[in-house]
Amino acid sequence: MNKIDQMSFLGFEAESAEKPAKPAKTPKPEPTVASVVLPPVARPSAQIAEHEAMAQALAQHPDFRVLRRLVPRTDYGPVNGQATRRVIVLDTETTGLDSKSEKVIELAMLSVLVDVATGSPAGPVSIYESFEDPGKPIPPQITEITGIDDSMVRGQRIDDAAVNALVQEADLVVAHNAGFDRPFVEARWPVFAGKAWGCSFQGIDWKKEGSGSAKLEFLASERGWFYDAHRAQVDCHALLQVLSSPLIDGQTGLARLLAGANQTRYKLRATGAPFEAKDKLKSRGYRWDGDGRVWWCSLATGELLDAECTWLRDEVYGRRSARVMLEALDSLTQYSSRSGLQTERQL
Numbered sequence: 001m002n003k004i005d006q007m008s009f010l011g012f013e014a015e016s017a018e019k020p021a022k023p024a025k026t027p028k029p030e031p032t033v034a035s036v037v038l039p040p041v042a043r044p045s046a047q048i049a050e051h052e053a054m055a056q057a058l059a060q061h062p063d064f065r066v067l068r069r070l071v072p073r074t075d076y077g078p079v080n081g082q083a084t085r086r087v088i089v090l091d092t093e094t095t096g097l098d099s100k101s102e103k104v105i106e107l108a109m110l111s112v113l114v115d116v117a118t119g120s121p122a123g124p125v126s127i128y129e130s131f132e133d134p135g136k137p138i139p140p141q142i143t144e145i146t147g148i149d150d151s152m153v154r155g156q157r158i159d160d161a162a163v164n165a166l167v168q169e170a171d172l173v174v175a176h177n178a179g180f181d182r183p184f185v186e187a188r189w190p191v192f193a194g195k196a197w198g199c200s201f202q203g204i205d206w207k208k209e210g211s212g213s214a215k216l217e218f219l220a221s222e223r224g225w226f227y228d229a230h231r232a233q234v235d236c237h238a239l240l241q242v243l244s245s246p247l248i249d250g251q252t253g254l255a256r257l258l259a260g261a262n263q264t265r266y267k268l269r270a271t272g273a274p275f276e277a278k279d280k281l282k283s284r285g286y287r288w289d290g291d292g293r294v295w296w297c298s299l300a301t302g303e304l305l306d307a308e309c310t311w312l313r314d315e316v317y318g319r320r321s322a323r324v325m326l327e328a329l330d331s332l333t334q335y336s337s338r339s340g341l342q343t344e345r346q347l
Contacts, residue, residue, distance in 0.1 A: 108232030119255025
């Protein structure tokens with residue numbers, strides 16, 4: 001789900017970092033964003049050609065950037081016997097944030113083959129989308145964000161058999177903020193617990209990729225698209241197209257997530273960290289667990305874990321004896337509400 005209200009909780013700042021102007025050049029004004037809005041109705045071909053010509057002319061000017069409405073793709077061309085993996089791109093809309101007490105009201109899934117060699121989608125896209133009656137009124141703030149009201153879900157139920165059939169074929173399930181979506185869908189459909197998961201929000205370092213934000217709408221905008229967000233299926237189409245685009249190293253986001261599916265992530269809890277170190281920890285990206293009353297961070301590899309433990313010893317604990325808590329999370333447990341293997345480590 002493109003959950004804008006969740007991003008500050010996850011520790012990713014939305015604002016772009018300011019870049020100092022080069023003293024030898026006169027700073028130019030910020031480019032103007034020109035959105036070419038194509039209404040979803042049939043229009044004469046001459047009018048389409050006229051609008052496209054206008055868009056191309058604006059795109060050639062250094063002071064304008066053209067955004068086009070994202071067009072969902074339902075087929076990515078022929079599959080010619082190449083090695084592929086099946087990926088599900090998933091999004092939910094829910095009655096609230098807590099998976100223990102709130103319910104799914106909309107589920108969307110796109111199931112597509114991904115070429116292992118190129119990281120690009122291949123073949124037709126299988127689409128599933130449905131509403132579900134949560135058995136209680138939808139809060140007004142949820143309706144305001146999603147546009148889903150009680151009348152749209154009344155009496156509706158997501159087809160368990162269809163969900164199970166689609167998920168059982170998948171090699172990887174991907175969501176943008178999987179830490180939100182995975183607990184919700186696992187509570188409703190246990191089949192999701194047996195699948196590897198990837199998170200396009202946490203699993204790709206969008207700051208290092210040069211993006212000013214990890215929000216899905218922002219990532220789509222950087223690639224020249226806009227869309228009507230906060231509905232499950234269109235969010236899935238936007239995410240699939242973002243992840244089909246190349247990153248700095250030439251890999252697609254899909255390839256990056258598939259490669260990381262077999263890696264173990266580590267949750268490092270800085271137990272007993274002195275109070276005066278809180279600003280250092282926060283600025284380094286640690287998050288505060290109010291229930292456990294501990295600062296923690298997530299690390300993608302064992303090498304990063306070793307480096308982080310060295311930093312904690314030198315910068316936080318002042319080289320005094322300390323033990324930190326580690327939780328190893330493989331792709332079957334990460335982003336879920338289930339615990340991984342927990343151990344202690346002496347610094």
